[in-house]
Amino acid sequence: MLKFNLLHTDTNSKARTGRLETAHGVIDTPIFMPVGTQGTVKAVAQDRLRDDINAEIILANTYHLYLRPGTEILESAGGLHKFMNWKRPILTDSGGYQVYSLSDLRKLKKDGVEFRSHIDGSKHFFTPEKVVNIQRSIGSDIAMVLDECTPYPCEYDYAKKSTKLTSDWAELNRKAFHNSKPLYGHEQFQFGIIQGSVYKDLRELSAKKITSLDFDGYAIGGLAVGEPTKDMYELVNFTTDFISEEKPRYLMGVGRPENILEGIARGIDMFDCVMPTRNARNAYLFTYNGFVTIRNANYKTDFNPIDSACDCYTCRNFSRAYLHHLFKAKEVLALELATIHNLSFYLRLVRDAREKINGNTFIDWKNEIIKKISINIKNMTED
Amino acid sequence: MLKFNLLHTDTNSKARTGRLETAHGVIDTPIFMPVGTQGTVKAVAQDRLRDDINAEIILANTYHLYLRPGTEILESAGGLHKFMNWKRPILTDSGGYQVYSLSDLRKLKKDGVEFRSHIDGSKHFFTPEKVVNIQRSIGSDIAMVLDECTPYPCEYDYAKKSTKLTSDWAELNRKAFHNSKPLYGHEQFQFGIIQGSVYKDLRELSAKKITSLDFDGYAIGGLAVGEPTKDMYELVNFTTDFISEEKPRYLMGVGRPENILEGIARGIDMFDCVMPTRNARNAYLFTYNGFVTIRNANYKTDFNPIDSACDCYTCRNFSRAYLHHLFKAKEVLALELATIHNLSFYLRLVRDAREKINGNTFIDWKNEIIKKISINIKNMTED
Numbered sequence: 001m002l003k004f005n006l007l008h009t010d011t012n013s014k015a016r017t018g019r020l021e022t023a024h025g026v027i028d029t030p031i032f033m034p035v036g037t038q039g040t041v042k043a044v045a046q047d048r049l050r051d052d053i054n055a056e057i058i059l060a061n062t063y064h065l066y067l068r069p070g071t072e073i074l075e076s077a078g079g080l081h082k083f084m085n086w087k088r089p090i091l092t093d094s095g096g097y098q099v100y101s102l103s104d105l106r107k108l109k110k111d112g113v114e115f116r117s118h119i120d121g122s123k124h125f126f127t128p129e130k131v132v133n134i135q136r137s138i139g140s141d142i143a144m145v146l147d148e149c150t151p152y153p154c155e156y157d158y159a160k161k162s163t164k165l166t167s168d169w170a171e172l173n174r175k176a177f178h179n180s181k182p183l184y185g186h187e188q189f190q191f192g193i194i195q196g197s198v199y200k201d202l203r204e205l206s207a208k209k210i211t212s213l214d215f216d217g218y219a220i221g222g223l224a225v226g227e228p229t230k231d232m233y234e235l236v237n238f239t240t241d242f243i244s245e246e247k248p249r250y251l252m253g254v255g256r257p258e259n260i261l262e263g264i265a266r267g268i269d270m271f272d273c274v275m276p277t278r279n280a281r282n283a284y285l286f287t288y289n290g291f292v293t294i295r296n297a298n299y300k301t302d303f304n305p306i307d308s309a310c311d312c313y314t315c316r317n318f319s320r321a322y323l324h325h326l327f328k329a330k331e332v333l334a335l336e337l338a339t340i341h342n343l344s345f346y347l348r349l350v351r352d353a354r355e356k357i358n359g360n361t362f363i364d365w366k367n368e369i370i371k372k373i374s375i376n377i378k379n380m381t382e383d
Numbered sequence: 384m385l386k387f388n389l390l391h392t393d394t395n396s397k398a399r400t401g402r403l404e405t406a407h408g409v410i411d412t413p414i415f416m417p418v419g420t421q422g423t424v425k426a427v428a429q430d431r432l433r434d435d436i437n438a439e440i441i442l443a444n445t446y447h448l449y450l451r452p453g454t455e456i457l458e459s460a461g462g463l464h465k466f467m468n469w470k471r472p473i474l475t476d477s478g479g480y481q482v483y484s485l486s487d488l489r490k491l492k493k494d495g496v497e498f499r500s501h502i503d504g505s506k507h508f509f510t511p512e513k514v515v516n517i518q519r520s521i522g523s524d525i526a527m528v529l530d531e532c533t534p535y536p537c538e539y540d541y542a543k544k545s546t547k548l549t550s551d552w553a554e555l556n557r558k559a560f561h562n563s564k565p566l567y568g569h570e571q572f573q574f575g576i577i578q579g580s581v582y583k584d585l586r587e588l589s590a591k592k593i594t595s596l597d598f599d600g601y602a603i604g605g606l607a608v609g610e611p612t613k614d615m616y617e618l619v620n621f622t623t624d625f626i627s628e629e630k631p632r633y634l635m636g637v638g639r640p641e642n643i644l645e646g647i648a649r650g651i652d653m654f655d656c657v658m659p660t661r662n663a664r665n666a667y668l669f670t671y672n673g674f675v676t677i678r679n680a681n682y683k684t685d686f687n688p689i690d691s692a693c694d695c696y697t698c699r700n701f702s703r704a705y706l707h708h709l710f711k712a713k714e715v716l717a718l719e720l721a722t723i724h725n726l727s728f729y730l731r732l733v734r735d736a737r738e739k740i741n742g743n744t745f746i747d748w749k750n751e752i753i754k755k756i757s758i759n760i761k762n763m764t765e766d
Contacts, residue, residue: 039708043715046700069683069708076684077704085700300452301459317429317468321460325422325452332426332718 002142002189002216004248011360014240014267015353020248022141023186024081024089027056029248029269030353032260032346033091035277037061038068039084042277043335044343046086052313053343054351057088057141059272062134063095063102066124067117071137079139079184091272092140093252094131094193097149108148108165128172132180132190139184144219144252145173147193152226159197166195167209174213189216191250198227200238207242217248220268224254233262240267257286257349257373261366264353276346280338283327286345290373292320294338299324312344313337385525385572385599387631394743397623397650398736403631405524406569407464407472410439412631412652413736415643415729416474418660420444421451422467425660426718427726429469435696436726437734440471440524442655445517446478446485449507450500454520462522462567474655475523476635477514477576480532480604491531491548511555515563515573522567527602527635528556530576535609542580549578550592557596572599574633581610583621590625600631603651607637616645623650640669640732640756644749647736659729663721666710669728673756675703677721682707695727696720 003021010016020027034041034049036058041049049055060080065071069083077083080090099106099115106115112127128146135143147166150159170192177190192215196202211218220239223232236251243249250270251263260271276286285292287307292299294306305315306323314323314337326334356362386404393399403410417424417432419441424432432438443463448454452466460466463473482489482498489498495510511529518526530549533542553575560573575598579585594601603622606615619634626632633653634646643654659669668675670690675682677689688698689706697706697720709717739745 038712038714039705040712040714040716045696045716045719047696064712068712069704073684073704073708077686077702083702083705083708085705301456303460313428313430319460319466321452321456322422322466322468325456325466329421329423329447329451331421331423332715333423333428335715336428336719 002248004217004246006245008358009245010357010362012363013265014237015264015357015362016245016267016269017354017357018248018269020269022057022089022189024087024141025056027089028351028354030260030264030350030357031056031270032350033057033059033270033272034343034346035059035272035274036084036086036090038064039080041339041343043281043339046084048313048336048340049086049343050088052340054347055088055343058086058090060090060092060138060140061095061098062092062131062138062144063098065092065138066095066134067119071134074137074139075183079137081139081184089141090138091142092135092138092144094144094146095126095134096131096146097253099126100149100151110165112146128169129176132173132176135188136180136183139182139186139188141186141188142217143177143188143190145170145190145193145215147195147221149225150195150197150222152198154197156199159199159202163196163202163206166193167206170210170213174215191215191217191219191248193219193221193252194239194242195222197222198231198235200235203235203239204242207239211243211247215247217250217270218243219250219252221252223251224259229259232259233266236263236268237266243267257346258370260346260349261353261370264350264357265363265366271350276342277339280342281335283334283338285323285338286342288369288372294320294323295327296324306341307345310341310344310348312341314341314344385631387600387629389628391741392628393740393745395746396648397620398647398740398745399628399650399652400737400740401631401652403652405440405472405572407470407524408439410472411734411737413643413647413733413740414439414653415733416440416442416653416655417726417729418442418655418657419467419469419473421447422463424722424726426664426722429467431696431719431723432469432726433471435723437730438471438726441469441473443473443475443521443523444478444481445475445514445521445527446481448475448521449478449517450502454517457520457522458566462520464522464567472524473521474525475518475521475527477527477529478509478517479514479529480636482509483532483534493548495529511552512559515556515559518571519563519566522565522569522571524569524571525600526560526571526573528553528573528576528598530578530604532608533578533580533605535581537580539582542582542585546579546585546589549576550589553593553596557598574598574600574602574631576602576604576635577622577625578605580605581614581618583618586618586622587625590622594626594630598630600633600653601626602633602635604635606634607642612642615642616649619646619651620649626650640729641753643729643732644736644753647733647740648746648749654733659725660722663725664718666717666721668706668721669725671752671755677703677706678710689724690728693724693727693731695724697724697727
């Protein structure tokens with residue numbers, strides 16, 4: 001059983017701090033997990049991730065790693081930790097989301113999903129068992145189950161059928177996990193995923209079914225897929241009530257800084273999103289005072305750091321003017337420096353949140369931060 | 384006057400070791416200078432360059448920096464060292480070469496060269512004085528004069544006229560340098576450039592004229608532009624005899640590892656080339672046993688480092704299989720890790736050369752290394 005110690009629950013909200021103990025180290029929650037899809041967090045090296053960004057756990061992607069480099073190479077390497085030389089925890093999503101979003105052709109069947117590789121068009125079939133086995137080859141500390149992530153909008157009838165499918169698969173996932181063993185001598189854990197689209201009755205049904213399977217932790221999936229943000233918050237709040245307080249809760253694919261803070265307020269412990277890394281590569285930089293759109297001409301002669309309150313490698317060493325120049329000149333270093341900053345910001349955000357929760361000042365702080373951040377966050381381009 | 388201490392001359396060749404003292408630190412020669420065209424050595428951050436790669440001096444480009452970010456911004460920043468946060472020495476080439484190779488339209492005139500920016504087509508005019516002033520704005524430790532770099536092949540008559548032009552400009556360059564002052568409180572030095580294409584009489588003429596102007600050091604330009612390698616070696620050997628032993632000698636734009644070793648044997652102290660950085664980005668990795676073309680399928684399951692004798696960050700931490708995966712998956716990290724390795728190799732090459740020169744075993748070592756390196760170096764693709 002995964003050891004999760006709840007340290008403190010905020011007196012004014014469902015926000016809580018905790019510690020998750022894995023074979024590759026302890027994770028303080030609430031935590032943000034940088035996304036390392038293909039066995040690398042885009043544009044930053046592993047030492048930066050550890051020493052400069054202070055990442056406690058990263059995400060990797062089952063679908064991508066299965067297609068390339070493939071399980072054979074991962075097993076020869078002794079698992080993903082050794083292959084990429086990352087000694088801290090890794091969580092792998094199941095690949096279900098990528099099958100739906102990336103592959104050219106997919107057929108959902110009762111026992112799994114057939115798809116074609118986005119790389120070479122080759123045909124593959126994912127079942128819950130297969131996905132568990134791939135994650136054994138990867139050796140991730142936390143393995144997510146195969147599920148169906150419903151789109152938005154989603155008809156009630158489709159959502160109901162899909163929730164049933166995800167529940168059936170969850171059982172198979174759990175069984176396959178119990179019937180298989182880790183390959184590299186360290187313990188792995190498995191999280192279930194609660195679906196149900198925007199329908200509360202389906203969310204309740206899914207939550208009750210999935211939590212009955214006694215996973216090591218629970219994710220809320222199928223949100224942040226286009227539904228109104230207030231619906232997302234409401235559904236998160238509704239769903240966390242069905243998850244035991246003693247289990248870690250993970251809101252998948254979320255999100256903007258304010259989404260993360262609102263998620264924490266509603267009892268979420270773990271988050272992942274491509275937002276900080278992808279925005280970095282597109283020259284959008286996060287600060288507590290909103291976005292710095294570093295390509296803008298007004299930064300050409302601005303010799304301040306991106307954020308004078310930030311102590312990341314980028315802010316300690318380089319000016320906005322230099323970053324502006326690097327982006328304009330299309331230099332690779334721009335991607336690295338921006339990524340270091342944005343991930344440092346996200347890790348600082350959850351670190352600050354933990355401190356505020358422990359001091360029971362989280363809600364006031366959160367509201368103040370969101371007000372400041374939101375000033376120009378709506379002007380952000382997502383792509 | 385630039386302080387250059389000759390430490391030792393090889394008993395069996397013209398190879399020598401020395402120390403060059405600049406305001407930003409001491410440079411051990413022979414040295415290789417990584418190319419940082421636009422105020423960044425492509426794909427590596429400044430701390431890597433200093434701590435992992437051990438770069439003692441880097442090159443920056445007058446043409447590029449003049450066009451972007453421009454001298455106004457460089458001056459506001461307090462010079463290029465501060466703008467890019469690089470505290471060690473910087474050498475700037477004059478931009479002449481880029482005017483000839485990059486700009487859309489150029490007209491060579493008696494007093495300078497007119498050209499259009501490759502970025503926005505805007506019209507500019509470089510004179511020796513102008514180039515000196517730009518380099519004052521940059522604040523480079525060593526500033527190269529504006530010259531004309533003749534192409535290969537080059538008719539004798541054209542080469543003769545061009546050598547004369549370069550000599551006339553050299554005088555103007557020197558005068559402009561003496562008539563101007565550093566902007567940032569540190570001393571700058573100026574190197575002359577000897578031209579003359581492949582014609583020994585012109586090289587002699589140029590060398591005598593340029594050295595008479597008493598520059599702080601002398602470069603040999605207009606080589607490695609397509610002429611046979613043995614002609615290059617012969618011309619280098621011929622030309623260094625006309626340069627006082629007490630002055631540093633710089634062979635511009637050279638080159639492959641074997642070119643550098645042969646240059647050292649002929650009395651050269653300084654080198655620069657895009658070869659290690661550009662090849663890194665194209666997945667060609669240098670070792671003393673020749674190239675590792677890391678995209679090749681045989682590296683897919685090779686869990687050894689690029690070079691087990693190399694102690695760079697990349698080789699200490701990552702396998703060929705991981706590098707292969709990163710290049711195949713088009714990950715940005717591939718560029719950084721490959722660049723760290725290739726530059727570390729070049730810096731190790733000159734460090735090893737210095738040690739061998741001091742021990743009077745340089746020539747035997749050089750011949751052995753070149754034999755090993757050349758096995759598959761000819762299969763390299765340059766692009």
